[in-house]
Amino acid sequence: MSSFQLVAPLTEMASEDRVCERTSCNNAIKRGSFYYPVTGLGSSTRAARRVCPSCFEAILKRPGTAMRAKDQPPDPQAIRAAVGASQSKSTVDPPPLVAIPPGYRSASEVLAHSDRVPATSGVGHHVQRNAMLPPSLPVARQFHTAPDVRVPAAQWSAARSLGPGSLPGPSRMLSNASGYSKHHASYMTELARWSGSARSALPPAETISLSISALHEGGTRRGRLHGTPFGNIIEGKKGIDAHIPASGLVAIAREIINPRVIAFCPEFPWRVDEFMVRDDSWVDLTNHMDTMETRLGYFYNDCLQRKGKGFTFKSRQFPIYVVIPQSQWMEYEQQFIAKTDGPTTSSRIRSTRKTDGPTTSSRIRSTRKTETWSTNPPARLSSHRQRDSESDDDLPFLLGPSIASGHPSRSPSPSSHIRPPAPLFLITGSKDSDNQMQVPKPTAAAIVSPVAIGLKHAHRSGSIASVTTKSPPTKKAIVVKQEPFSPDRNSLHEALRIGGAADLDTTQYLKSSIFQIDFYPIPTVSIKLILKSPHHRKFDLDPKKSVTTLHTGQLRLGGLEESFLGAGAFKSADLAMLVLSNPTATGIGTQSREVIVIKRPHANPPGQLLNGPFKRFAVKEESEKLFREANVLYWAKALFKLAEDFIVKKLAKADEPPPFPIPSIRFVDAGLAFRYPVSPNRGSRAPSIDCTYLCEEEIEGARTSFIKFIHNGNCVPLLEPGETGYEVAQFLAFTQHVQYIKTKGSAYVSDYQGTTSLLTDPQILTHPDIGHDLFCEGNLEKAVELFEEEHVCNRFCKWPGFNLPPFGGSFKGKGKASDPVVVSSDSE
Numbered sequence: 001m002s003s004f005q006l007v008a009p010l011t012e013m014a015s016e017d018r019v020c021e022r023t024s025c026n027n028a029i030k031r032g033s034f035y036y037p038v039t040g041l042g043s044s045t046r047a048a049r050r051v052c053p054s055c056f057e058a059i060l061k062r063p064g065t066a067m068r069a070k071d072q073p074p075d076p077q078a079i080r081a082a083v084g085a086s087q088s089k090s091t092v093d094p095p096p097l098v099a100i101p102p103g104y105r106s107a108s109e110v111l112a113h114s115d116r117v118p119a120t121s122g123v124g125h126h127v128q129r130n131a132m133l134p135p136s137l138p139v140a141r142q143f144h145t146a147p148d149v150r151v152p153a154a155q156w157s158a159a160r161s162l163g164p165g166s167l168p169g170p171s172r173m174l175s176n177a178s179g180y181s182k183h184h185a186s187y188m189t190e191l192a193r194w195s196g197s198a199r200s201a202l203p204p205a206e207t208i209s210l211s212i213s214a215l216h217e218g219g220t221r222r223g224r225l226h227g228t229p230f231g232n233i234i235e236g237k238k239g240i241d242a243h244i245p246a247s248g249l250v251a252i253a254r255e256i257i258n259p260r261v262i263a264f265c266p267e268f269p270w271r272v273d274e275f276m277v278r279d280d281s282w283v284d285l286t287n288h289m290d291t292m293e294t295r296l297g298y299f300y301n302d303c304l305q306r307k308g309k310g311f312t313f314k315s316r317q318f319p320i321y322v323v324i325p326q327s328q329w330m331e332y333e334q335q336f337i338a339k340t341d342g343p344t345t346s347s348r349i350r351s352t353r354k355t356d357g358p359t360t361s362s363r364i365r366s367t368r369k370t371e372t373w374s375t376n377p378p379a380r381l382s383s384h385r386q387r388d389s390e391s392d393d394d395l396p397f398l399l400g401p402s403i404a405s406g407h408p409s410r411s412p413s414p415s416s417h418i419r420p421p422a423p424l425f426l427i428t429g430s431k432d433s434d435n436q437m438q439v440p441k442p443t444a445a446a447i448v449s450p451v452a453i454g455l456k457h458a459h460r461s462g463s464i465a466s467v468t469t470k471s472p473p474t475k476k477a478i479v480v481k482q483e484p485f486s487p488d489r490n491s492l493h494e495a496l497r498i499g500g501a502a503d504l505d506t507t508q509y510l511k512s513s514i515f516q517i518d519f520y521p522i523p524t525v526s527i528k529l530i531l532k533s534p535h536h537r538k539f540d541l542d543p544k545k546s547v548t549t550l551h552t553g554q555l556r557l558g559g560l561e562e563s564f565l566g567a568g569a570f571k572s573a574d575l576a577m578l579v580l581s582n583p584t585a586t587g588i589g590t591q592s593r594e595v596i597v598i599k600r601p602h603a604n605p606p607g608q609l610l611n612g613p614f615k616r617f618a619v620k621e622e623s624e625k626l627f628r629e630a631n632v633l634y635w636a637k638a639l640f641k642l643a644e645d646f647i648v649k650k651l652a653k654a655d656e657p658p659p660f661p662i663p664s665i666r667f668v669d670a671g672l673a674f675r676y677p678v679s680p681n682r683g684s685r686a687p688s689i690d691c692t693y694l695c696e697e698e699i700e701g702a703r704t705s706f707i708k709f710i711h712n713g714n715c716v717p718l719l720e721p722g723e724t725g726y727e728v729a730q731f732l733a734f735t736q737h738v739q740y741i742k743t744k745g746s747a748y749v750s751d752y753q754g755t756t757s758l759l760t761d762p763q764i765l766t767h768p769d770i771g772h773d774l775f776c777e778g779n780l781e782k783a784v785e786l787f788e789e790e791h792v793c794n795r796f797c798k799w800p801g802f803n804l805p806p807f808g809g810s811f812k813g814k815g816k817a818s819d820p821v822v823v824s825s826d827s828e
Contacts, residue, residue: 011036012050017259021049028259206242208299209317211235212253214261217326226282227323231264233257242313243297246288249320250277253285257322268332276323285320512558515678519551519580519695521587521671522630524637526645527742539627539634541672551589553580555598555673555693565703568761571599571694572614578695587669588697598673598693601625623674623692629761630672630694632775636749636762637667642742643735647802654801663731667759670696699758710736712751712763712778715791728756734796737804740787746770748787751778 011034018035020027029035029052036056037048051059213234215227235256244252258272277285285298299318304311520541530536535545543550556577557563565573576598580589588596601622602614616622647662675691699706709729710717715736717729732752739748747770751763763778768785783790792808 017263018050019255019258020052020055021255022051022055025052025055027052027054028262206300206303206313206315207239208242208244208303208315209236209238210240210249210252211317211319212237212256213319213321214257214324215321216324216329218329225321226278227321231260233260233264235260236317241297242300242303242315244299245290246285246298249298250285253277253320253322261322261324265332265336268335270332271328274325274328276325278321278323280319512556513678515555515557515691516676517553517555517673517693518676519553519578519589519671519673520548521551521584521589521669522634522637523547524641525634527638527642530638539631549584551580551582551584553578553582553589555579555675557598565597567602567604567614571601571761573597573599575698576693576695588671588695595698597696597698599626599629599696600691600693619689619691623689626672626692626694628776630670632762632764633667633670635764635775639739639743639747639749639764640667640735643738646738646742650802656801658799658801660795660799661727663728663756665728665731665757665759667762668696668699668754670694696760697758699755699760701755705755707753707755709752709754710750712765713780713783715750715783715787725756730794731796733791733794736787737791737793737797737807738802740784740791741804745784745787747784750783 014029014031014033014035017031018029020029020035029050035050035052038051038056038059039048211234213229214231215225215229217227219228237252237256240252241248254272254275254277258270258275261272261275262270279285279298288298290298299316302318303313303316305314522539525536525547536547539548541548556579557574563575565575567573574597576596578589578594578596579592583590583592588594600614601617603617604615617625651657651662673693673695674689675693676688677690705724707725707728708718709725709732715733717726717733719726719729729752736748736750745767747764747766749762750765751761752759754760764775765779765784766774766781768781772781773779788807790808793804793806796802797804797806
């Protein structure tokens, strides 16, 4: 093969991390940086090598490297001088200018030059005039600051002035092929052909595809895998020559996977030369020697299928794995643990590997001691809340499950069936609670996460794992020695009496109805994301325009004790069991079987008994009403999150904590469900929707402790001092103040009702200047105009750390809700 190389004059930008394909380099080419495709002159079907800029410069310095010269920009003065000189020698009406390639000589010029060769070299040279002329020959290219400009008429007139039989001299060479010739017609075709050959080779007729994954040695064996996957690093590649040997497979696997392993943790010095490449049978391809069986390609024989008396080739996909040695993986874990968590965490995790049970319990107890809450630790961030917090650049300050994660009483684990009680207040060192733990001022350096970060994904933002995660997991189960248990006699007799008298409760099964449903959960997004993305402006069921996802499942009605919860002026509420075929990641539907509350609007007139039976709306009208209710809850969560983010940032910047606790409260997780009948309607091939439900999570204690905090017709709380929930009502009035300020007097949430930990059935109040008949019927626009006059600031509003402008009282009538509220920069 020729040592000369053709450097394609095309600069590519890497769309992903890759490795320089020069054998002596193998440097990483980061995503977004430039690389250059290089191929040999004599290999039009060979794929180009992608090299880094440093290797590209080294190739350019090699002798014999050919590269298209860069054209210099033309000099306007030189063009004008050449045109003027040509036109001055022509007639009054000069012919049009014709551009010719620099250094080009036609056949007549070559002939004229050959006639001027002296005939004194021994034997006279005679050129036959009727002989075939030699083709046009390229000469050494001369670079000019301006293109060559010739006027054919002027040149021919100059040639005729020489007289008949004379030829022009070197300074006046003529050209019969001035300008573009017929060969320029195929310029674009040739350019596309050579550019394509420089980029990639033609695919072979027999190809295979690869599925390449990254594993590390050790850990629990999963199925047929002999290693443990990490980082979800898996890639595919098609169009690979089926005759590729094992060495070629190793090169492809390392080219694709090595940059992704480096990007998985850039801080760790990975030794990629120690990575092994293995196939599905765990054969090490890096040390594999081709045999007679694999002489046609490592996987070629596996693609042959018997057909008649011969064989035919059929393309297949083969898995190969890039395996990190166990010693290197252990170094990565130890180094990352020491760098992230310090010696305390490292020793804690090492002790976890040695024993189970007491160590895990002590870790959980120590984690709870570091938190600032009086009861249970906050749950993990939900997926959509976590994306919103990252996009809003919010500080990860722990303000309770309602503010930090949005789910105080829910565990995202699908296997969890026990809902822990939600903490009510954040411990802030208040003087009113002497027995509560004193918490110093939160700072950015002291912010910690209540959940331990997993080892495998700890370097990624947003990857939160359980506190009991082990990496790598132990291969054998740990046996904990326990003393033999001796049951108590009386307790055993009581258990036997109850267990022996067990009987089937047929009401739970015979009186229940099962319906197929389509469930759409209501996500929680931030106001910033709503304003940034048009697809987030409303709760939408269209998968192309919304972030919500469709989940199919079943809804079991009846069979639950006291399933009817009650009815209000507009809707009735019942208990049901939700069973989804594909559980949700957060909110309701994460458990395999979950008891929820379903709500339907009714058309009973006011004053009629609200315990049934109920008059229902048509399916179309019912669906429209509940969709508007779901959209109101979607916006209420966003506006409430706006107030939560304001509180988090203000507490982080405050010099001292507030002298009062901050309630931990949120809106219920909900979704919209469309029910299908058990049997299709007469004359229809597929069942149609016959009912719509607004599904919400069950509020524990709602039968006895349901409270109306603030009415939608007035922004003054309904509770008096000393009543249950008075502090929560004052806090909710404060959130209305924050929402009114942050939206510049445009909207806020009202009609707060529920318990001291969960809220439901809100209303969105908007200013009349925005429009009428927005959201639901409970949107009283007049209340927004009177907010500054009717709102009475409480101790939450007056705390200097929040820096809110005062409303109500002595400030009554000094502002209008329609005017933009000017807030100092430190309150943003």
